[in-house]
Amino acid sequence: MRTIAIDAMGGDHAPKAIVEGVNQAIAEFSDIEIKLYGDEAKIKEYLIAKERVTIVHTEEKINSDDEPVQAIRKKKQASMILGAQAVKDGEAEAVISAGNTGALLAAGLFVVGRIKGIDRPALMSSLPTIDGKNFEMLDLGANAENTAHHLHQYAILGSFYAEAVNGVKQPRVGLLNNGTEATKGDPLRKEVFELLSNESTINFIGNIEARELLNRVADVVVTDGFTGNAVLKTIEGTGLSIFKALKKAIQDGGLKAKAGAYLMKDSLYGMRDMMDYSSAGGAVLIGLQAPVVKCHGSSQADSVYYTIKQVRTMLENQVVDKIVNEFSKERGQNE
Amino acid sequence: MRTIAIDAMGGDHAPKAIVEGVNQAIAEFSDIEIKLYGDEAKIKEYLIAKERVTIVHTEEKINSDDEPVQAIRKKKQASMILGAQAVKDGEAEAVISAGNTGALLAAGLFVVGRIKGIDRPALMSSLPTIDGKNFEMLDLGANAENTAHHLHQYAILGSFYAEAVNGVKQPRVGLLNNGTEATKGDPLRKEVFELLSNESTINFIGNIEARELLNRVADVVVTDGFTGNAVLKTIEGTGLSIFKALKKAIQDGGLKAKAGAYLMKDSLYGMRDMMDYSSAGGAVLIGLQAPVVKCHGSSQADSVYYTIKQVRTMLENQVVDKIVNEFSKERGQNE
Numbered sequence: 001m002r003t004i005a006i007d008a009m010g011g012d013h014a015p016k017a018i019v020e021g022v023n024q025a026i027a028e029f030s031d032i033e034i035k036l037y038g039d040e041a042k043i044k045e046y047l048i049a050k051e052r053v054t055i056v057h058t059e060e061k062i063n064s065d066d067e068p069v070q071a072i073r074k075k076k077q078a079s080m081i082l083g084a085q086a087v088k089d090g091e092a093e094a095v096i097s098a099g100n101t102g103a104l105l106a107a108g109l110f111v112v113g114r115i116k117g118i119d120r121p122a123l124m125s126s127l128p129t130i131d132g133k134n135f136e137m138l139d140l141g142a143n144a145e146n147t148a149h150h151l152h153q154y155a156i157l158g159s160f161y162a163e164a165v166n167g168v169k170q171p172r173v174g175l176l177n178n179g180t181e182a183t184k185g186d187p188l189r190k191e192v193f194e195l196l197s198n199e200s201t202i203n204f205i206g207n208i209e210a211r212e213l214l215n216r217v218a219d220v221v222v223t224d225g226f227t228g229n230a231v232l233k234t235i236e237g238t239g240l241s242i243f244k245a246l247k248k249a250i251q252d253g254g255l256k257a258k259a260g261a262y263l264m265k266d267s268l269y270g271m272r273d274m275m276d277y278s279s280a281g282g283a284v285l286i287g288l289q290a291p292v293v294k295c296h297g298s299s300q301a302d303s304v305y306y307t308i309k310q311v312r313t314m315l316e317n318q319v320v321d322k323i324v325n326e327f328s329k330e331r332g333q334n335e
Numbered sequence: 336m337r338t339i340a341i342d343a344m345g346g347d348h349a350p351k352a353i354v355e356g357v358n359q360a361i362a363e364f365s366d367i368e369i370k371l372y373g374d375e376a377k378i379k380e381y382l383i384a385k386e387r388v389t390i391v392h393t394e395e396k397i398n399s400d401d402e403p404v405q406a407i408r409k410k411k412q413a414s415m416i417l418g419a420q421a422v423k424d425g426e427a428e429a430v431i432s433a434g435n436t437g438a439l440l441a442a443g444l445f446v447v448g449r450i451k452g453i454d455r456p457a458l459m460s461s462l463p464t465i466d467g468k469n470f471e472m473l474d475l476g477a478n479a480e481n482t483a484h485h486l487h488q489y490a491i492l493g494s495f496y497a498e499a500v501n502g503v504k505q506p507r508v509g510l511l512n513n514g515t516e517a518t519k520g521d522p523l524r525k526e527v528f529e530l531l532s533n534e535s536t537i538n539f540i541g542n543i544e545a546r547e548l549l550n551r552v553a554d555v556v557v558t559d560g561f562t563g564n565a566v567l568k569t570i571e572g573t574g575l576s577i578f579k580a581l582k583k584a585i586q587d588g589g590l591k592a593k594a595g596a597y598l599m600k601d602s603l604y605g606m607r608d609m610m611d612y613s614s615a616g617g618a619v620l621i622g623l624q625a626p627v628v629k630c631h632g633s634s635q636a637d638s639v640y641y642t643i644k645q646v647r648t649m650l651e652n653q654v655v656d657k658i659v660n661e662f663s664k665e666r667g668q669n670e
Binding site for chain 1: 464465476479480511513519520521522524544545546547548549550558560561562564565566568569570571572573574575576577579580581583584585587588591592594595596597598599600601602603
């Protein structure tokens with residue numbers, strides 16, 4: 001039995017979406033147990049699952065506009081912090097929250113703790129590609145600044161994850177750069193290119209360009225947190241803008257366009273689903289001593305369910321243990 | 336009469352697309368004269384315009400895979416270099432090329448020359464927004480690395496351009512960052528935020544996020560060349576991927592989807608046109624002593640025509656003179 005701690009109070013649709021996701025997951029997986037942290041009365045309104053769910057009542061919670069480090073210092077009884085604390089105390093093996101990303105990162109760092117040998121955990125997420133599959137990208141913004149050494153570690157972390165969780169053999173690891181040639185980029189990229197070229201534990205395929213990301217040119221894409229954040233938000237923003245423009249084109253296009261859209265409905269929905277991030281699970285704060293996973297703030301029940309499923313796979317395949325092993329080897333001595 | 340030098344041999348569809356674009360521009364604008372650099376016989380195959388066009392024959396040209404600085408040193412007679420040289424010698428007021436971007440940047444820097452007081456020219460382009468308008472973004476990759484001082488200059492350059500060429504009064508200048516709060520970002524962004532907040536010549540509206548770019552939250556978006564390049568390529572790549580996925584959804588959707596797509600044809604084309612960059616003109620290497628403008632390598636005649644139109648507007652509104660004036664003022668003394 002695997003025990004997962006879940007912050008019931010984080011995100012735009014909490015606790016409803018969170019608890020409904022838990023209902024689905026408990027019905028589907030008989031080998032997990034869930035500890036829900038938050039307002040007991042409100043949680044009970046939505047809780048259907050009768051077994052393997054415990055509610056740990058608390059009235060405190062971290063808001064989306066709370067300053068992260070202040071919040072985790074002052075709100076010791078917040079649902080998110082109690083979840084992280086449960087992991088630290090060995091009462092749960094992983095923690096999930098759809099709340100304040102900065103606070104979850106801080107809780108991950110200061111409560112759950114880094115893996116020895118990892119300097120700075122990264123935010124990593126599965127992004128969908130046009131062939132209906134996906135790739136892992138990191139760092140998506142856990143850090144505003146990164147060194148070449150950090151990116152070197154991210155390449156290894158991402159590769160371990162893609163192999164253990166997505167089942168990709170020898171995942172192709174690419175470095176996001178402003179050109180594909182080996183000599184491209186700023187000094188940071190050039191240094192990382194050199195480090196990854198000499199890294200025997202991964203299958204480094206060289207530089208890749210942002211234009212090719214959604215064509216699945218790599219299984220793991222490594223970049224610094226500032227660029228990763230900008231690229232992720234650009235993908236989301238461009239996708240949203242195009243669908244908004246499509247909707248407007250249909251509305252302005254008169255009866256003919258509306259009839260056309262009606263006939264194309266299934267195809268358009270299929271395409272939207274393909275671009276939908278929710279089935280890909282949450283963003284993993286990788287490099288911590290246990291899975292700490294962030295659901296999107298706007299998550300509905302489905303997306304919470306998929307995140308629980310993803311965490312279950314991470315636990316089953318012992319991805320954290322594998323990373324701990326790798327970084328406690330000769331690597332640890334280089335520090 | 337304004338004289339514009341054009342590299343007839345650059346880009347994927349040269350010289351056909353270039354010369355056809357020139358034909359259109361000469362027919363449309365009676366106040367411009369064009370000097371075409373390249374293979375005379377090949378140019379003549381497509382040239383219809385009978386007046387105000389001079390061909391300067393040369394057999395040398397810079398290829399897309401030439402190393403930029405080497406190319407401009409060794410290929411002194413290349414069509415692109417002769418065009419830049421014409422600007423330096425006062426025989427033309429601006430130069431356009433659809434060829435090797437790095438070589439055009441090098442030719443701009445070493446042949447045309449920087450404006451006094453500008454440290455590093457930037458690549459700036461108009462990007463389309465979902466309301467059918469556009470915004471200017473810089474640097475899109477002229478530099479792999481930028482200092483806060485560079486970005487400060489880009490904010491002023493972009494603001495002058497948006498006002499003079501796009502006719503925007505007090506253009507809203509935004510800094511691309513990983514959050515909208517004033518305290519966000521890496522040390523570079525924080526320093527730029529401070530500089531722009533104290534810059535009285537521009538209308539600085541603060542930080543903006545990549546997710547909002549296509550919603551026209553700013554008229555000018557300032558970023559470093561590495562991030563700008565990644566964001567631009569992500570917009571292009573995401574757009575292309577979505578249209579590819581839409582096409583596939585229609586093909587796989589059977590007769591119903593195909594009939595729907597047929598009815599929606601006009602709306603879909605309208606949307607594609609809205610996302611089309613060609614009518615927005617070329618990318619300007621801003622900060623040089625004359626307009627040096629890069630057409631997209633895959634430019635067709637239309638896009639060449641719009642770039643000529645854009646350069647004509649730049650010359651008419653004396654955007655370079657205005658920048659020279661601004662940077663020769665008190666600013667020059669700070670250096």
